[in-house]
Each structure stands twice: as structure tokens, then as C-alpha cells.
Amino acid sequence: MPDMSLTKNPMPEQDPQVRVTNFDEVALGYTDEMAVAEAGRCLNCRHPLCVIGCPVSVRIPSFIQKIVEGDLDASYEILTSTNSLPAVCGRVCPQEKQCESQCIRGKKGESVAIGRLERYVADRHNAKKAKEAVPVPASNGHRVAVIGSGPSGLTCAGDLRKMGYDVTVFEAFHKSGGVLVYGIPQFRLPKEIVQTEIDNLIAMGVEIVNNAVIGKSETIDELFEDGFEAVYIASGAGLPQFLHIPGENLLGVYSANEILTRTNLMKAYRDDYDTPLKRLHNVAIIGGGNVAMDAARVAKRLGDGHVYITYRRGMEELPARKEEVEHAAAEGIEFQLLNNPVSIVGDENGRVVGLELIRQELGEPDEKGRRSPVPVEGSNWVLPCDAVIIAIGTSPNPLIRSTTPNLNVTRKGAIETDETGRTSREGVFCGGDAATGAATVILATGAGKIGAISIDDYIRSKT
Amino acid sequence: MAYRVVTKKFLNDARSICLFEFEAPLIARHAKAGQFVIFRLDEQGERVPVSVAGYDREKGTVSVMVQAAGRTTKMLHTVEQGDVISDIVGPLGRATEMEGLKKVCVVGGGVGCAIAYPIAKEMHEKGIEVTFIGGFRSADIVILKEELAEASDKLVICTDDGTYGRKGFTTDALRAEIEENIAESRPQFDRVIAIGPDIMMKFLAEVTRPYGISTIISLDPIMVDGTGMCGGCRVIVGGETKFACVDGPDFDAHQVDFDSLIKRAAFYKEEQDEAAAHICLMTGGKRVNA
Ligand SMILES: Cc1cc2nc3c(=O)[nH]c(=O)nc-3n(C[C@H](O)[C@H](O)[C@H](O)COP(=O)(O)OP(=O)(O)OC[C@H]3O[C@@H](n4cnc5c(N)ncnc54)[C@H](O)[C@@H]3O)c2cc1C
Ligand SMILES: Cc1cc2nc3c(=O)[nH]c(=O)nc-3n(C[C@H](O)[C@H](O)[C@H](O)COP(=O)(O)OP(=O)(O)OC[C@H]3O[C@@H](n4cnc5c(N)ncnc54)[C@H](O)[C@@H]3O)c2cc1C
Ligand code: SF4
Ligand code: FES
Numbered sequence: 001m002p003d004m005s006l007t008k009n010p011m012p013e014q015d016p017q018v019r020v021t022n023f024d025e026v027a028l029g030y031t032d033e034m035a036v037a038e039a040g041r042c043l044n045c046r047h048p049l050c051v052i053g054c055p056v057s058v059r060i061p062s063f064i065q066k067i068v069e070g071d072l073d074a075s076y077e078i079l080t081s082t083n084s085l086p087a088v089c090g091r092v093c094p095q096e097k098q099c100e101s102q103c104i105r106g107k108k109g110e111s112v113a114i115g116r117l118e119r120y121v122a123d124r125h126n127a128k129k130a131k132e133a134v135p136v137p138a139s140n141g142h143r144v145a146v147i148g149s150g151p152s153g154l155t156c157a158g159d160l161r162k163m164g165y166d167v168t169v170f171e172a173f174h175k176s177g178g179v180l181v182y183g184i185p186q187f188r189l190p191k192e193i194v195q196t197e198i199d200n201l202i203a204m205g206v207e208i209v210n211n212a213v214i215g216k217s218e219t220i221d222e223l224f225e226d227g228f229e230a231v232y233i234a235s236g237a238g239l240p241q242f243l244h245i246p247g248e249n250l251l252g253v254y255s256a257n258e259i260l261t262r263t264n265l266m267k268a269y270r271d272d273y274d275t276p277l278k279r280l281h282n283v284a285i286i287g288g289g290n291v292a293m294d295a296a297r298v299a300k301r302l303g304d305g306h307v308y309i310t311y312r313r314g315m316e317e318l319p320a321r322k323e324e325v326e327h328a329a330a331e332g333i334e335f336q337l338l339n340n341p342v343s344i345v346g347d348e349n350g351r352v353v354g355l356e357l358i359r360q361e362l363g364e365p366d367e368k369g370r371r372s373p374v375p376v377e378g379s380n381w382v383l384p385c386d387a388v389i390i391a392i393g394t395s396p397n398p399l400i401r402s403t404t405p406n407l408n409v410t411r412k413g414a415i416e417t418d419e420t421g422r423t424s425r426e427g428v429f430c431g432g433d434a435a436t437g438a439a440t441v442i443l444a445t446g447a448g449k450i451g452a453i454s455i456d457d458y459i460r461s462k463t
Numbered sequence: 464m465a466y467r468v469v470t471k472k473f474l475n476d477a478r479s480i481c482l483f484e485f486e487a488p489l490i491a492r493h494a495k496a497g498q499f500v501i502f503r504l505d506e507q508g509e510r511v512p513v514s515v516a517g518y519d520r521e522k523g524t525v526s527v528m529v530q531a532a533g534r535t536t537k538m539l540h541t542v543e544q545g546d547v548i549s550d551i552v553g554p555l556g557r558a559t560e561m562e563g564l565k566k567v568c569v570v571g572g573g574v575g576c577a578i579a580y581p582i583a584k585e586m587h588e589k590g591i592e593v594t595f596i597g598g599f600r601s602a603d604i605v606i607l608k609e610e611l612a613e614a615s616d617k618l619v620i621c622t623d624d625g626t627y628g629r630k631g632f633t634t635d636a637l638r639a640e641i642e643e644n645i646a647e648s649r650p651q652f653d654r655v656i657a658i659g660p661d662i663m664m665k666f667l668a669e670v671t672r673p674y675g676i677s678t679i680i681s682l683d684p685i686m687v688d689g690t691g692m693c694g695g696c697r698v699i700v701g702g703e704t705k706f707a708c709v710d711g712p713d714f715d716a717h718q719v720d721f722d723s724l725i726k727r728a729a730f731y732k733e734e735q736d737e738a739a740a741h742i743c744l745m746t747g748g749k750r751v752n753a
Contacts, residue, residue, distance in 0.1 A: 172552065172688075172690055173688070174503055174510075174549070174550040174552070210550070211550050211551060211552035212489060212552075213552060213553070213555065213690055216493070216553065216554060216555055216690075217489045217490065217493060217552070217553065217554070218489060218492075218493070238690075238691075238692040239691055239692065240692070240693065240694045242694065242704065244704075248704070249697060249699055249704060249723055249727075251726060251727060251730045254694075254695070255693055255694040255695075257692055257693045257694065258687060258693035258694060258695045261687055261688060261692070261693055262687060266509070266510070266687075267507075272507055274507055274508055274509040274534060274535060278730065278731065349726065350723065350726045397690065397691055397692065398691075398709075399690060399691065399709070
């Protein structure tokens, strides 16, 4: 008999007062008892709606039933048959917009906590797995290059290695993991989890070359000359956008990428690292997505003053994961919604002293029913702050497209692909943010799987 | 991956600037004058950009010449031949443009001479007529005397205090060279390339402006990734925001907004001074990991 309680089993969390003083993970994970209880809420639907909501069609009721049965190995197998990074996705997927938004239990009360269960299964697996040796698949003698070690590149590399390919991943940064290590903070996604995945790939025989910026250190054409038969581009969308408003070059204006890279990748928050970071006091973030929430929560932890999220639409429209918004609010982040930035105000030394905003009103709904904000004439005001962090989005880096002849790109600079990940260049495939523009971990992971299958088909067709 | 130091050599009596030749085959294969690399000493280290001072494609090595400016560069100076550092990435940035040039004046200020040297050398090898003006505070920090003489048709070294070469600043020396070209009715420089402290480049830009001589400078704003990802290196050129790491480091001196550049460079000063003050005196900056 399923458990008919209307609410999810709550996630144990670090107390907000305590966690704003550290970088440890906020959500602590289910115990075995909690997981079994939560799994018991799943109706094991014959036509599961949750699966339709999942971008990679994880067989959700099946993996949940295995938790009920106590067979976590089988549960993990089911998860990873469509999603290579369950420990990551369980933590960072926008479940409330995907699987959980469709779950039948959500029609009355809360959906099943699918994300938390996914995380539980993966964490239990990783804790156990650490002690076992990873099998090394035999080589089939064909070499494939993967550019970028984010979720898309790692997934593609892992799947190809399992098929027998000799895979080399080229990564620009000194550390592998893409946004999972340089962008998403430790308190949301412990870096040890990403490292475990990377260590597994290396143990399987994937070679990772760090400090290799493709387009600079080596071009795609040279990779082919060096004997690679196919290339998978998974270089992400790391180029920060700026607003082009007055004051953007004042001292104390940062892109979210700069703050996040300095803290997450280069550990400016730890005394034993050399990375400098300006002391933060009152900080205004521009933007309302996951990147904005992460920047705000990092600023709160590093600083000693107010941290504001400024966003031109309302609470409902914030594109960030719901959980992140709730966590941010609990940590004392202040939301200045329906406010659009006009300019950044500086003092005579060129340092930021405030952010000029104009209040917005929600106008008439458009065809899609979305009410777009309209500025309220004469409502400008200045929010005092000494740092402004711009988190309005990122786009694909031009380094690869500008050094690879005949590689077609979209108007927005993303690399053009068909649904199998093929680009306009023979033997060159692409997926993840580099092909879609900034999106999600699960879509990047899914694209990596498709890319691996397409590359396998391609190399087989040639030999 | 680790990168081994094959040669280490101090370049002046003051031992303020040191050459390091690293094993880095990927970089050696592609490096060009005007580009830079970013190195990191170890797991706790900062990412520090330095220019490519030379490369040996056969041996697979790349050289940099680094001034001990603050914490990380001082620590680098304690790295010995045979030691390894954990990371070098590159080559980054655009190479210096040389197409179609016939006669240039390359101006270096202090460690800027090290950055300017490979550019002068490559131009000289291409048959471009090179006048090199090197400026230093005093005799004990002068570097690359022979190398610069070899890489140029005419070498002028000046020191602020007159302890070596001509007494005075590079701006005066450059003006004198330009005037001499006019007085002797020799062809004027098609281009001036200047690398040194921001303030020197700012004044050099004003020297060449009235003569209408195209002037390129190499900027060194604070950087993190060096691939266009953080925007920390933004500079204003011709009223537009540019990322020095991918759009530069070379820019048109007559278009650069020097005032914002100089303010930006000073922004981390307090933190840097504090970090430099915490260099371990017992180890001289060598990190002793527990
Ligand atoms: C701060 C932040 C928070 C986020 N939060 C969430 C979240 O909660 N949930 C969610 O689903 N998504 C989130 N996202 C989005 C998600 O992280 C991305 O969609 C995903 O990481 C894309 O994966 P990818 O593999 O395509 O690229 P990336 O993760 O961007 O990895 C690309 C890698 O390629 C490397 N690279 C780039 N160019 C080159 C080159 N020329 N040569 C060699 N290597 C190169 C980069 O250094 C990087 O390591 C967030 C993003 C950010 C920035
Ligand atoms: C493209 C480029 C090429 C360069 N080439 C050379 C070179 O060939 N030889 C050389 O000796 N130096 C070069 N530099 C400067 C060198 O990067 C800095 O001296 C170094 O970062 C100082 O680090 P530190 O920790 O020792 O000192 P810090 O105490 O951190 O700083 C000392 C001084 O260096 C400046 N600085 C600090 N961090 C950076 C940074 N990330 N980028 C730029 N400047 C910084 C500071 O404003 C300060 O004035 C170059 C810089 C750039 C951007
Ligand atoms: S829709 Fe909800 S109840 Fe039904 S199978 Fe999916 S998770 Fe279980
Ligand atoms: S150094 Fe990060 S964008 Fe230039």
C-alpha cells in the first residue's frame, strides 16, 4: 500500500545561520529510512507522467521500486542506463519543472521527491563503489577526441570508452568538470562528487589532458592530423554577457563567472589558497537564474553585508531552481524584484557605490500568457552597494568556431547540429551548452550519450 | 601533468627578472611572439599570466621572463632547474601583427623589454628594420643587452638615473628617434610597439599621436582564465569594452582608455600587499606542504 501523505519527506539541511558561515553542502541527503519512506509514496504508475517530464526519460518508477525492494545496485543500474551523472543531477536538476512537475501525486499535495531519491541512490552507490576496481574495457584501436570536460564531455567520453574507443578529453582549465567545478558552488554540489566521476573515467582508461585550449593550444584540424577519427565538441557556453549600461567598467563590477571561478575553481574562500578576492560587503546581483542565486549565496558567505537579487520580473518568474530560491531566502538574501538596472553608480575613484534601478510593473499578458514587465516612469532609485555582480547569462565561446573552418554556427554563436549531434564538418560532433546555448546539466548529459552513439555509428560506417 | 624547468637564469645583477624555460610541447608547437601563457605553481597557486619570451619547437620548450612583482612571481623565483610546476596553459591571446611592416620602433620599459624582445626578434628575422628603445630605472636591472642588440638594427638603452646608456625616459628617446627620421629625411616608422608600465605607455601614446604614427601597446590587466570566460580583463578601447585575453593583448594605443586601466590595475593592491607580506621568510617563499 503506498504511503498517501501529501508532503515529501523533508530533506535534512544545515541550519541557515550556520551554513552562511561555511561552504559545506546545504542539503544533507536522505537516510535509508527516509528514502524508503519517500519511495513508498510512489504509485508505480502504469503510464508514468514523470518519465515524460524527464528530458532523458529516466525510468523513474522502476528505480524507485528498487529502493522499496532494497536493491540499490539494480536501482543505480536503471538510473545510469539513461543518465550518467545521477549524483549530480539529483542535486541540480530543476525537478520542479521536469519530472516532479508531471508526477501524479503532485495533483493533490506534493510530488514524489524524485530528485532526492535519485541523489540517495547515487550517493549510496558511490560510497560503496569507492572500494571496488573499475573494469577497463578493451581498446578497439579507434581514437576519439572530446573537447571540454563538463557533463556533456564526460558522459560522451565515458560511453565511448565503454564501447572500446580510446578517448582523450582536452580541457582548457587546470581542473576537469566544467561548470560542475568552476560554476556551481561547493555548498550545492561538493566537488568530491564530480572528482569521483572523473576518477572513474580515468580508471576506465579515458585520458584527460588539462591546460589544452582547443583553438589555441591545438586546432580541430590538427587533432585529425594527430590521428583522432572523430571529435566531440562539448565546450559549453562560458562567455559572460554584459548589460552595456553605464558604469559597467567601474571597479567592483564583476561577471558572475569571475566571482564563481575565483571561489569555486580557485578556492578564494580558503586561506591556504593564493587567489585574491576583493572583500565583499553590500552586493547587488543582476539576474534571477541559478547563476544569480549561486553568486548571491557565495557573496553572502564571503561578505559581511547585505546581498540583493535584483530582477526585472517577479518571484514566480525567477528562472532559478525553486529550491535554490528558497535556500537563498533562508540565508538572508534580499529580493528586489520587478526592478530593472539602469546604470551603475561610482564615486570619484571609479569604485561602485550603488546600482540605479527602475521599478517595473507587470503589463498585459502576451499571446503566451506571459506578463512582461514595463518600467514605471520616474520610479528610478539607487540601491547602495559596493559590488555589482552581473549574472544575466552566458553564450558559447567563439574560440573554437573562429579556428575551425566550415563549422556552421547559429546566429547566437552556438554550433549547428542535427538531432544526432552531427555538425557541418565530417567527423565533428557537438552537444551540450556549446550546441544549445546555456541550458541544463541533464540536457548536456543526454547530448553526450547521443553524441557517443553517433560517433560510434560514424566510425563503424567508415571501417 | 607537470611542467619541468629545463633552464633557469637570472637576467640582471639585481636578480629581479628571471628566465625560465619549461618543457611544454603543446605550447611550443603553436606559440608566437605577442602571445602569453598562464602558469600555476601548485594546487593552491594563483593563475598568473606571463608573455611568451621564446620557444623551441624541436625541443618542445617555451620560455618566459618573469619579474618578481608580488607573491606568486616571488615564489616562482624560488623554483629551480629540474623542479616542476603544476600548470602552464597557452598560447593565449592574439599574436602581434607584423604583416606589411617595413620599419618599426619597439619600446620596452623594465620587464616590458622581456615581453618586447621576442616581438623585435621575430620582426628583425622577417627583415623589418627594428629600432629598439629599452628603458630601465638604473644599471643593475638592465636585461638582455646582447640579445636586444642582436634583435634590432639600432638599440637605445636609457636609464632614469643615467647609470647605463642614455639618461632619461623612453618617451624622450622615442621623440628623438622620430625627429631624427624627419631631420635626416629617412622613412618614418610605420609603427611603434610599446610594452611597459601603463603610465609609460600612456605617455608614449601622446608622443606618437601628433606624428600620426600607428602605435600598438600590449596590455596586462588582471586575468583569471585567459580564454574570454570571466571578463575580469576588460579594457575600454575606442569606447568599446574588450577582453584583453582574447581580443588582445595588443591594442591601438591611441584608442585605449588609460585612466580606467590604471585604476583597475590598482584595485587588488591591498590584498596583494597583504599576500606578499605573508610570504614565508624561513623558506623564502617556497611552499612547504604538510
Ligand atoms: C553558476 C551556474 C549554476 C548552474 N546551475 C545549474 C543547475 O542548478 N541545474 C542545471 O541543470 N544546470 C545548471 N547550470 C547549467 C549547467 O551547468 C550547464 O548547462 C552544463 O554544465 C553544460 O554542460 P557542458 O558539458 O555542455 O558544458 P560546461 O559544463 O560548460 O563544460 C565545458 C567545458 O569545456 C571547457 N572548454 C571550453 N572551451 C574549450 C576549449 N576551446 N578547449 C578545451 N576546453 C574548453 C571549459 O573549460 C569547460 O570545462 C548552471 C550553470 C552555471 C554557470
Ligand atoms: C598578458 C600578460 C602578459 C604578462 N607578461 C609578463 C611577463 O612576461 N613577465 C612578467 O614579469 N610579468 C608579466 N605580466 C604581469 C604578471 O602577470 C604579474 O606581474 C603577476 O600576475 C603578478 O603576480 P604576483 O602574485 O607575483 O603579484 P601580485 O602581488 O598579485 O601583484 C603584483 C602586481 O602585478 C599586478 N597583477 C597581479 N595579478 C595580475 C594578473 N593576474 N594579471 C596581470 N597583472 C596582475 C598587480 O596589479 C600588481 O601591480 C603579464 C601580464 C599579462 C596580463
Ligand atoms: S508520476 Fe509520480 S507516482 Fe507516478 S511513477 Fe512517477 S514518481 Fe511515481
Ligand atoms: S581573463 Fe577572463 S575573460 Fe580575459
